[in-house]
Amino acid sequence: MAESGETTIEVSVKALVLDERTHVPVVMLKEKDGERMLPIWIGPAEASAIAIALEDMEPQRPLTHDLLLSIIEGLRATVQKVVVTEIRDSTFYARIFIRGEGGIAAVDARPSDSVALALRAKAPIFVASAVFEQHGSTPEEPGPEDRAQALRDHLRNLDLKDFGKLEG
């Protein structure tokens, strides 16, 4: 339930792109005070959730991450920040810090869920410095961000009504 004591770097969501080889969505986090980027491979449902928030789209019905924020707000709590804390066996880990009536709760989460929630809550996103140093890349290296527009177009073309029509 305590804050992490490690050094972190604030980032913003620069783009959503598709890994050309695996066709897996990748969220690109860019450091606020620099040019380094951190790519994190995520699932398609979470990519949609992030895209909807990035594009300020209004889904016909609140989706799962909207519900997540509704419940936090319903419990009179706020998302303080999210932090990508480490990478282990090719998997990124994150933590969501929530300020509730009884103090701050730190909840383990996938980075994709954390980013999807942070964008909705307008909470800052951080990455542990060690993760950035290990896996960050600079724009000089050819990166998947060049394919950002393709995925954004793809996600924009999803019929948002499909998310809601006749759905529970």
Added chain:
Amino acid sequence: MAESGETTIEVSVKALVLDERTHVPVVMLKEKDGERMLPIWIGPAEASAIAIALEDMEPQRPLTHDLLLSIIEGLRATVQKVVVTEIRDSTFYARIFIRGEGGIAAVDARPSDSVALALRAKAPIFVASAVFEQHGSTPEEPGPEDRAQALRDHLRNLDLKDFGKLEG
């Protein structure tokens, strides 16, 4: 923030099936003290989330509905119950009742998210009597529950590692 005053019927999740015509997953809710069933069309991601809970599968990483429960528990709150409250324009609506330190919060949600959360929290699921009277069916009518096994097999055959490997 108040309880619903309407009459409700407790249900259990009887099956997950596929609508043969539209290939949309359907969650079948069955009344506990009777034989009537209520089919609700849901999205594929929420169907997976429900299937995983029904089958007691352990995903490699906590998924979004697991995170939802973690956050509720992190805020020292509990899921009291979920209620499918109404159907309007072919769309079902539900509400999640959460007992927090400051009282009970009632949060609007899709039935699919509500059921996925209730199964994880082992909280009871209710349906407003009016919804059941309007849309419930009895087993005498041929229903999609006959195709339950096909979807269960399909969902069981999903490689759960795909949910987690390299995912944020």
